[in-house]
Amino acid sequence: MSAIRFENVFQSFGERVVFRDFNMEVQTGETKVVLGEGGSGKTTLLRMVLGLVQPDSGRVFVEDQEITGLPEPDLMAIRKKIGIVFQEGALFDSLSVGENVAYRMREDATHSEEEIEATVRRLLGFIGLEDAIDKFPSQLSGGMLRRVGIARALVGNPPILLYDSPTAGLDPITGRTICELMMELRDLEGVSSIIVTHDLKVASTLASEFAERQPDHEVVFRADSEENSDLVNTRFVLLKDGTTLFEGTDETLRNANDPYIQDFLT
Numbered sequence: 001m002s003a004i005r006f007e008n009v010f011q012s013f014g015e016r017v018v019f020r021d022f023n024m025e026v027q028t029g030e031t032k033v034v035l036g037e038g039g040s041g042k043t044t045l046l047r048m049v050l051g052l053v054q055p056d057s058g059r060v061f062v063e064d065q066e067i068t069g070l071p072e073p074d075l076m077a078i079r080k081k082i083g084i085v086f087q088e089g090a091l092f093d094s095l096s097v098g099e100n101v102a103y104r105m106r107e108d109a110t111h112s113e114e115e116i117e118a119t120v121r122r123l124l125g126f127i128g129l130e131d132a133i134d135k136f137p138s139q140l141s142g143g144m145l146r147r148v149g150i151a152r153a154l155v156g157n158p159p160i161l162l163y164d165s166p167t168a169g170l171d172p173i174t175g176r177t178i179c180e181l182m183m184e185l186r187d188l189e190g191v192s193s194i195i196v197t198h199d200l201k202v203a204s205t206l207a208s209e210f211a212e213r214q215p216d217h218e219v220v221f222r223a224d225s226e227e228n229s230d231l232v233n234t235r236f237v238l239l240k241d242g243t244t245l246f247e248g249t250d251e252t253l254r255n256a257n258d259p260y261i262q263d264f265l266t
């Protein structure tokens with residue numbers, strides 16, 4: 001089964017052609033890291049998965065259901081399967097961390113206050129910020145804001161997560177904590193995801209390490225090696241001129257001869 005599939009997608013804004021005959025598949029449980037220069041269409045690609053941008057032609061599928069041309073109520077149902085982590089965190093400044101995470105559940109109005117409270121605590125526990133529940137966004141660091149953004153995206157246990165430059169503007173150590181959360185979700189929760197990033201360090205961490213739960217429940221991160229290389233379920237896509245210039249593993253990306261790829265990696 002595939003989580004997300006693009007088939008022969010053409011998409012443009014007026015004269016500006018963003019995608020031409022674009023094809024990509026994210027298998028269930030797979031993480032696809034999408035690389036590309038600014039303006040290459042990375043955010044637009046995520047917006048097409050949500051049905052917020054419609055292709056001019058071609059088809060987009062979510063969990064093998066075609067979403068192109070679906071009416072808004074059906075798209076809303078599809079969007080419930082998808083968590084989104086925005087570039088800037090995009091929290092409501094006037095709401096506390098707990099209220100931000102609870103927002104979607106309160107809006108749904110199908111959950112009891114006890115359920116909401118328990119979910120918020122569980123998710124803040126997952127991102128390691130249980131103590132920040134009553135803080136406001138202005139009181140948090142950039143990395144904390146990004147982690148709260150991840151907690152909020154996890155409400156409803158969506159099987160698919162979309163991340164738009166989740167580590168942009170963060171220092172490497174904070175970026176690492178975001179990477180670890182993404183690896184836990186990939187390796188221990190079986191989430192399928194698209195991670196749009198400029199950050200090659202993040203890309204290579206995702207491609208070379210995996211999360212594992214120890215018998216004492218502690219989560220550790222282990223480096224990939226020859227004999228377990230297939231444990232890291234991550235592939236790269238490099239966008240250029242509206243189509244895929246490269247698709248493959250970390251290793252094949254590094255070994256590619258294309259001068260543009262080599263340029264991009266350095």
Ligand SMILES: Nc1ncnc2c1ncn2[C@@H]1O[C@H](COP(=O)(O)OP(=O)(O)O)[C@@H](O)[C@H]1O
Nearest residue numbers: 013016018036037038039040041042043044045
């Ligand atoms: N809503 C829009 N209307 C018109 N042009 C847009 C719109 N969104 C994006 N674009 C254009 O589409 C191209 C791809 O944008 P985007 O997906 O944001 O790139 P990236 O996220 O890779 O930086 C850019 O040329 C951008 O100017």
Ligand SMILES: [Mg+2]
Nearest residue numbers: 042043044164
């Ligand atoms: Mg973008």
